[in-house]
Structures are given as C-alpha cells and as structure tokens.
Amino acid sequence: MRFLQIMLVSVILAFLTTGCAKKSMSERDTRREQLRLNAHKKRLEIQPLAGNYRGVLKEAGGSQQEISLHLEMKDIPETEGGQVDPVLIPTVSGALNLTYGSGTSLEQISFGTTKADYNAAESRLDVIVSNSAYSDINMTLVRDGDKLSGSWSSPSTSLSGVVELTRTEKLNLGGDSQSLGGTYSGFFLWADKEWYTAGQLTLTTAQDGVDNFHVTGSLKVTLPGSPAPETFVYEYDTVEFNPLSRQVTIRSEASDVYFTGQHNGGVISGQWFSRRIGLIGTARFGRSAAEAPSDKTQASSASGSWFGTVTNTGTSSQLPEKVLLSFNVVPAKDQPGGLSLVGSSRFYYGPFSSNEYLEYRFESVDYQPFAGKLVAVTQGSPKLTFSIDLATNELSGTISDSSLGLVATFRAGRDVGPDGDGAVTLAGVYRGVFLHEDRGAYQKGKIDIIPSLADDGLKMSAVLTLHLGDIQSGETLIYRFGEPQFNSVTGALTLSLPEHDVIVKGILRNGELTGDWFSTSAGNMGTFSLKKNTGVDAPADFTMLDTLKGTYQGNLRNTSANTNLPERIMFGLITTLDSAAPRGLRVTGNLRLYYGSFGSNEFVELPFESVQFDPYKRIVSGKTSGSLRLTVHGDISTENKITGTLSDDALGQVGEFEVTKNAQ
C-alpha cells in the first residue's frame, strides 16, 4: 500500500514537472529536490520507530539492568546545499536510561544518542548512546512490531549482552527494580577463619542531572562484645557503581575497611578488605534480614574483661600465674569510624578476688579486630607487650618484656574459672635460713612481705628478721624496708636501703624466696632460702650461730711492758631489743678483770659505755666508761669463742685475750 502511495506521488510530481516542463531546474535545485524526496522517504521510515520502549539490558554474565529507551525523529538541516533554505533531514535521536527504583526514589543514568541509523529495509537500528561517565554503549536493535531487541556492547567495560525492549505508551522512568539506595543488611565472613559477623551497608543516592546519580555510603561492622557490641562504622563519600558491570566499589582513603562487589537483584555481594591486612573475606547484603551462617562461629571482640592463666617460659620469668586483661572501646583517633581499645593488665598473686595484684595500664593498644589480633604495650616499667590472638570468647598469646624478650604465654576467657586453686599470695611470712657460707654457719630468719593497694598500684613493704640463736632466743636483728624493688616479670626482689647494712636479693617464686644476701661490712654472706608456711631447714653440716648474750671468760696475756693487768678476764654481754639501736639490737655489758679466781670477789668491774656488734663480720668491741678507758675488740667464732685484744687509750694495745662463752 505504501509502495503504491509512493508511486502515485512520483507520478504526480513527474507530471507537474513535465507539465510545467516548459520551465527547466538548476542542478542545485535538482539535488535539493532529491534530498527532499529522500528526507521525506526517510521520515516515513523513521516515524514508526519513534516512541518509548522499556526493557532490560542483559549482560552476558547474567546480570540485567532495567532500561528505558526513548526514540524520536529529529530533523536536522542538511548543510551540503548551503545555508539558505536547507533541506531538513530526519534522524533518529533519543536517550537510553538505566533506571533504579521509581518515583521519588528514582535513580537514572541517562545515555544520550550520539549516532543512530535506521535501516528500514532490515528494520535495524544501529545506535550509539553515550554518557560522560560510562562512555559509549553500542546497540544494534531489530524492530519487530512493538519490540526492539538486539545486542549491546560497552567498549569501555568490555561488556556486552542482549537488549530487549517493548514499546510503551509513556516513557515511564522507573519500574519494578529497586533503587540502589537503601539499607542492606547481611554478614561479613572471614576467609582464613570460621568467623562471621553482622554488618550493614547503607547506600545513599542523589541524582546528578539525568546523566548520573551520585552514591555515598556507609559500612557498619558489628562485633559482639562486653558490655556492649563493638560497632565499626565507615563512611564513604563516593561509592562507585557501574551500571553496566553492576560493580560496586566502596572505598575511602580515610577508612580502613573497603568493599568491592556487585549489585544484582537487590543483593550486594563481594569481598571486604582492610587496608592493613588486605583481603578479609566475603560479604553479602540484602534488602531483607538473612540468617546467620550455621557453619561459622560469631567473631568476637576484645572489649571487656578476660581472666587468664600465665605460663612462664624460661627460668628468668616469674610472672604471677593469674592475669586479668580489661579492654574498653573508644573511638579511634586516626581511623574515622574505627574503634580502638584502652585497658590494663593485672597480674594476681592471689585469687582474682584479692587485692594482691600488680596493675599495668596499656599505653598503646593496636587493635586489629578483623585480623583477630591485638597488641597491647604497658606503660612504665616493666614494659610488657601482649601479642594476642582473638578467638571466639577466648584470648591467647604471648607476653614479652622489653629486656628479656618472650617471658610467658597466656590463655584467657570470659569466666573467672576456679579461682584460688593453687594461687599463692604474695603476702605472708617467708621463713627459712640465711647461710654464712664461709663459716659453715647459718641464722634462722624470715621476711615478712606486706602488700597494700595504693591508688597507683600494688605497694609492698618488707621486714627482714634475723635471729641469733633459736627463734625464741629474743635476740633478733630487724630491718624494715619501705618499698623494696620488685620486678614482677622476673620475680626479682631486692631489699636494700642506704641506712641498712644488709642487702637481700632473691627470686620470689610460688611462695618461695631464695637468693643471695650481703653485708655492707662483710660482703657476700652466702645464700638464703625461705618458704611460706613450711619454712626451710638448714643444711645438716651447718652450725646455727648462737646468741651474743652471755658471759665469756678466759685468759688475758699482757703484751705491753707497761702493764700488769690481771690474767683473768671476763665480760658479760646483754642484748635487748631497742628500735633506736642499730639493727634494733642494743648490746650492753661489763668487763671484769679478776685478780683472784673466777667466782671470787677479787675483780675490777668496768662497765662498757658502748658495745658494737657486727653480726656479719662477727666482731664485737666495747669501750669501758670511767677514768680507765679500756677497749675490748674481738672476733667471735662459731664455737662462741672470742679472741681479741685489749687496748688502753694511752698505752695502745696492752693485752691479748681468748674467752669462751659460759654455758647458760
């Protein structure tokens, strides 16, 4: 029918031109006329094509994108014949819209036609649409009635697929597909662990003209913790979305976590990463809530309290066997949306319920929850580094000292567990023996350790008591140490004060205190060994040092030609406890020189105005009061024998003596 119409028009035109053929046309006019005829013809061909179409753009990988296509005919003046009265050439133009959502939530990306050519004979439309962001989409469509179908390709993305469109009355932008923007909930999975945790992805779109819409987003990762969950929130100013590949990339320089995936049918799935550790695992988010994966375990956070046991490694480490780690969540200063931890560690000598603990606050906590790791470093001294592996409701790891290196391993859980079992408190009385190694002798002694909890941590004081004779002898040397040096890592305890003449250095280990002790006058005395509750017995071949008090008598030999002292000498020494005296022991006594026999009344008695006793060098010396100033100076043997000299202030040494302690 159309063909007949064309023929009729041609005949009419021919008649008119020949009828008026008396008048001849220029070449230009002829051409113009031809163009006009062709344009008309084209117009008739294109006209049926114009209209609105809706359909889907399917990608070879399976994804599909809702699209709408608007085609119209547009007359463009031809330029060949000049500018005057140009012939209008009909062309196809329009726009391809990729749409999401509808109505007020419509999101569209519009591709304008840059080239279109319709071959009516083949009913084929070749069109190139373009978007400033996504470059070109080449489509080859075949018209079949109200349908357009064909293929498409995107050179910029190397994607291709098929297109299916159906004419619609109106170009209804938006359809059944959901908008990209919205909240997606789902789970994060770990690739190297059997963990999962809940997450939420929120995308916000804002239409940017018709060409595109801008997407921003936020990612929320939630780890259950105590007392509250740890929620990491990351904000992204730009979420990259490629409507052709449907690739979604959520990344920000300021955020540690980023995601790459695809949006398909309202589900966004892909992989999630941490800038620090790289690939973490996969994530899947959908519009509706999903069930947690049953073959995975919920990832755990580190916040809260952890009750652990410590296993010392190596002989130099003597950390207490109980440790309490406490972490609190605070916003990360250098990671927007991230979280960091602050906290402290407590080493307990006794049960967790006791106040006998050493507390070390963490000066830094490097929290990598997605890697399941945590590194905490204590402040001050000792500087301990906890390298912690996070597991579901369990922490484990190592403890290192800045000086000693690896000192212990530990394992901690949320529960206190059987508390008190085997816990040996620090406080108490440690009893045992102090050896005088070069003499083959010993003293019984004890160290009282009195801990107290101050605002800045566990404080300790100690009292050293050394006995002369048996414990009931009443002759004791007492030293008080206000704040002994104690290394909680090695268990090294040092009792030393400038005003004391004894230094004790030992290792405190499970209720035992052993080490070496020193005298400032005699030097290294030997070893000591103390134990709580049970005490320690002396070696069998060692002799207990006797008390100083008693009477000593023996012979005096005059060594000066100027003297004729009695040959029998006795001195009595009395010891009393006096806190004002050196070592808390005051020594007094008298010197007797016997003319007659011991026991007779033929003696001269001279009181000592001062007696000095060095229990470590085992030296006693005393000076008599009154007009006659005699000085006794002697060494005390383990057999209670004193050998020494007698001196006069004016004459110097006047005698030598040897006395033996009388049996009490």
Added chain:
Amino acid sequence: MSRFKGVMLMQLMAAFALFFSGGKAQAQDDVRGLYNAVMLHEGTDFYQFAKITLRTVNISGQLKVSANVKVLFGDWDSNEYLTYEYPDVPLNLLTRELSIREDGNDVSMIGTLRSGVIEGEWFSTQQGRVGTFRAQKTGVPAAPRDGILVKTLSGFYRGSLVNTNPQSNLPERVTMSFVTTQDSSPDGAPVIRISGNARFYLGSFDSLEYVETPFTNIQFNFYTRYLTAKTQDYGLTFKGTMAPDGRFDGILLSDGLGNVATVAVAAYP
C-alpha cells in the same frame, strides 16, 4: 695385777695433786692473803722481816684493798714488832701497783704485785727511803746471804762503864736487860712496851755484888735505834744508840750531876 695397781695409785695421786695444786694456784693469784716480806736496809747489810696482810672487798665492782703490815724485829716468831694499819691501799689495775701508806704511819711501801709476789720499796717517815722489799705468799723470800737480821731489843746486855764526871764513881761493870711486850695504846693501836733493869756490878759479872734498879721509862726508836732508859732509883738515864747487832753505845746521865759516864754494852751471850 700389782703393776696395774701401782699405775692406778700413781694416777690417783696425780689427780689428787692436780686438784689441790689448782686450788692452791688460785689462792696464789688472789690479791688478798698474807705475804711474808724481807725488807732490806739499803746501804747496810741489815734486813728485817715483815708480814703484810692484804684484805680485799668488792664494792660495786670496785676492788677495795686494805692492808696490815707487821714489821718484825728479830725472827719470824719475834714478839717484837710494830704493826701498822692501812685502811685504803690503792691498787692500779694496769700496773697492779700497790701503794701502802697512811698518814700517821711511820712506814710506807710502794710495790707491784705479780704472781703472788709484791716487790717494791719501803720508806720510813724519819729516814725516807729505807730500801727494797720482796713479799710473797708462799714460803718466805730468801734473806740476803751476808745480811744481818735486825735483832730484837729484848735481851741481856753487859759491858763497861767509864766515869766521866769526877764526882761520880759508879761501878765500871754494868748490865741492862730489856723485855718487850705488845700492848695497846689508849686508842687501841698496838704498841710495844719495853721494860727492863739495870745492874751496876761492884764485883764481877757473876757475883752477887750488884745494885739493880728497874727502868721506869724506856724509849726506843726502832728505826733510829736511839734508846733512852731512866732508872727508877738513883735518877740515872741511859742514852745512846742500840745498833741492829745488839751493841749499845751511849752515855749515862744523872739527874743531879748530869753526864757522869759513857756506857758500852753488847748483847750477851
């Protein structure tokens, strides 16, 4: 078996001796006790015996020593002695030096005590330093080999009298006898009382032809050896020096005539 018994017996004796020797040694070392002394008169051959008793008491740890010194004239058993009391004898602890002196006592001694022996010097108020002495608890110190023991005054002396006054014609033979006894002074201090007689022999010494008169007042200084003896009758007074060996040389004075004779007697026999 007998040999065994002999050994046992010897062991017992040794133990016995050891037991007692130990005790004796202790007593030896005591300050207190009786010390037998030999006191030398330096510059002469004379010596005397003395007994020094030291007493000790301990008062608050201070040894207080007191002493009693008996200076004998004659042998150890002579009853002619002078006794001096010293209530406080300082004993130097360093040197064990004893200072035995007291105001009012003629004799003082400074010595050093060593192993039961006191050695030192002795002094008299009239003479000053007399000489040295040695006193010991056990036994007696050895007397000087050629020394002369100061004799007692007691005894019988006879000798000659030479009239020196033309108005006197006393017999030329005279004897004196002295007897010393211990007595107490009014203040209780022991003193020596001397009594005696004088005889003037008109005949020979063995005859009965003599006139005897007791002495009423005899004064004898044991250290200067100066003797004065007044007769009860006839108002005669003997004055002179009785040497330690018993020789008296002096004069005879009459209350009426003054110096009437010289006398020289000696201990007899």
